[in-house]
Amino acid sequence: MDRASYLKQLRGKLRRLPAHELDAALAYYEEYFEEAGEENEHQVISQLGSPSHVASQILADFALKDLETSSAKSTKKNMSAIWLIILAILSAPLSLPLLATAIALIFSFGAVIISLIFAIVATVMSIFVGGVVAIISGFLILTEHWPTALLFMGVGLIVTGLGVLLFPVVARVIKKTVVVSVETLGRLFHKMTKKRKKGDF
Known part of the structure; x- marks a missing residue:
């Protein structure tokens, strides 16, 4: 060549x-x-080294640098960085067992992160929906027993308010989780490629 x-x-x-x-x-x-x-x-x-090896290093470094220097870490940018690092890992000229391990780790890591995000979102949504249901229940029994109705509506308003207040916190937690995921994938990639380099010499 x-x-x-x-x-x-x-x-x-x-x-x-x-x-x-x-x-x-x-x-x-x-x-x-x-x-x-x-x-x-x-x-x-x-x-x-091979063009594949050099390209994989450049892709991973760009993804991490772009994530660190960006002042507004949008979800779209974070996801792009994750895909670039995954692409870098998959395009790196790794041995078959190491590549299989990398793919298994990526999928396991992705499943854990998605499950965590889903659990957080589901919890906040259930709090919000529970509050709305309590308010509606209060209105429905208002004519039958007004003290209980007021109790339901009061609790419903508090719980709904809590759900609304938690939305920005959850958004920040999800963004931070994605950023940490990208950095972890980047470190994993560099660790694997360093091991391969040491094995070559």
Whole structure:
């Protein structure tokens, strides 16, 4: 493999990056080849590793950097970062057992995070719905026994208010959970690729 085909493969594997990031990454490696000189192309390729390996590192680093530097960590941006890291792990030239372990870990980790988010959302929704049901029940028995009706409506208003107040807190918890998930996946990826590098030498 020569420099041109190496960079062409690298470009293909980095196509999911934003255009300016893709151009910056390719410019860096083009300069790296130029500084080494044409006679040292094969040595540089050997030092860098395969285009898949380099691309997976770039994708993971970009996802983590983008997450850290973004002041408004939107859910969409967090999910994009997760997908980039998953893509980096899956595109890394790992051995079959290590790749199978990585896939199993990703799915297990994803299942735990989704279950946690679902449980939190379900709890808050049940609090809110319980409050609304209590208010409606109070109105329904207002003509039969007004003290009990007032008690139901009062409790319903308190519980509904609690549910409404919990929504922003839950949103922050979910965002933080996604951010921590991205960082954990990134660390996992770097750990796996470092182990592979040590095994190669």
